[in-house]
Amino acid sequence: MASSVDKTLARYPSLAGKVVLITGGAIGIGAAFVEHFFDQGVKVAFFDIDTNAGETLADQLGADLADGQFRPMFLRVDLTNIDALRKGIADVRTTLGCIGVLGTTRRMTGATRSRM
Numbered sequence: 001m002a003s004s005v006d007k008t009l010a011r012y013p014s015l016a017g018k019v020v021l022i023t024g025g026a027i028g029i030g031a032a033f034v035e036h037f038f039d040q041g042v043k044v045a046f047f048d049i050d051t052n053a054g055e056t057l058a059d060q061l062g063a064d065l066a067d068g069q070f071r072p073m074f075l076r077v078d079l080t081n082i083d084a085l086r087k088g089i090a091d092v093r094t095t096l097g098c099i100g101v102l103g104t105t106r107r108m109t110g111a112t113r114s115r116m
Contacts, residue, residue, distance in 0.1 A: 016041035016068060020101040021092055023079055026053035030105035034072060035061065037101075041068040045092040045099075047077035047085075070096075 020037045024030040025046025031053075037044045038061050048054045054074040062071030073095060077088040092099060 012040055015101075017043065018100045019043045019045065019092070019096045019098060020103065021089070021099045022046040022103040022105060023077075024048055024105040025103075026050040026057055026074070028105070030103075031057055033103050033105060037103075038069065038072055041070075042101075043070045043073075043096045045073040045075065045096055047075050047079065047088055049076060049078050051076045 015037070020042045022030055022033050022037070022044065023046070025034045025044075026048035027050060030046065030048070034044050034046050034057060046054065046057075054076065058072045058074040065071060073092065075088045075091060077084050079085055089099070
């Protein structure tokens with residue numbers, strides 16, 4: 001599965017080759033962001049704590065790459081762990097280059113809200 005995005009939607013050539021980081025990108029709206037940016041030829045990295053969903057999404061999108069597409073980079077990162085977040089960002093920058101766009105879609109659970 002390369003992408004399920006409707007190919008008749010707008011194309012943004014200026015995004016091609018840019019590095020985008022999405023937090024909470026393994027499921028739901030975050031996964032939709034990952035998929036839509038991927039379809040634009042973006043180098044997508046995404047963080048989530050749902051390892052199975054994240055690896056599955058990266059594998060599905062990366063299975064049949066078209067010209068100008070890059071396999072999404074999934075990293076298991078708990079955003080409440082600042083050291084892990086810093087390491088994840090450093091790993092993305094080392095592997096894909098300077099991050100040009102940040103999308104935060106992290107879902108908040110009751111336990112997360114109570115720590116804020």
